[in-house]
Amino acid sequence: LYLNLLDWGSSNVLAIALGNTVYLWDASNSSTLELATIDDDNGPVTSVSWAPDGRHIAIGLNNSKVQLRYSASNRQLRTLRGCHRPRVGSMVWNSHILTTGGMDGMIVNNDVRN
Known part of the structure; x- marks a missing residue:
C-alpha cells in the first residue's frame, strides 16, 4: 500500500488527507480548514499534491480519478479520469504538467492547462 497523504504548499x-477528507493547515495562523470530503464511491483519498502556485491542489482517489481544486474558493475545477486502473498513489507537478503514478505501475503526464 503506497499513499502520499501530506504535502506542504508554497503558500x-x-x-x-485523512480517510475521505482533505484538510488544510495554515502555518502562518495555525488555522485548519476542511477543503473537501469525497463520497464513499470515489474515496478514500490516496494522495494530495499542491501545484507550484500554491493555489491549486490535486487530490488522488482510490477509484483512479484525480480531482483538481482551487483552494481559495474550494471549487472543483475538473476531474481527470482514465489515467490509472486502481488508486492514484503518487503525484508531482512540473509547471502545468501533473505526473501521476498508480498502483497499476503506470506513470502518466497530464497537461492540465484549460
Missing part, C-alpha cells in the same frame, strides 16, 4: 499551507 505555507499543509494539505493532509
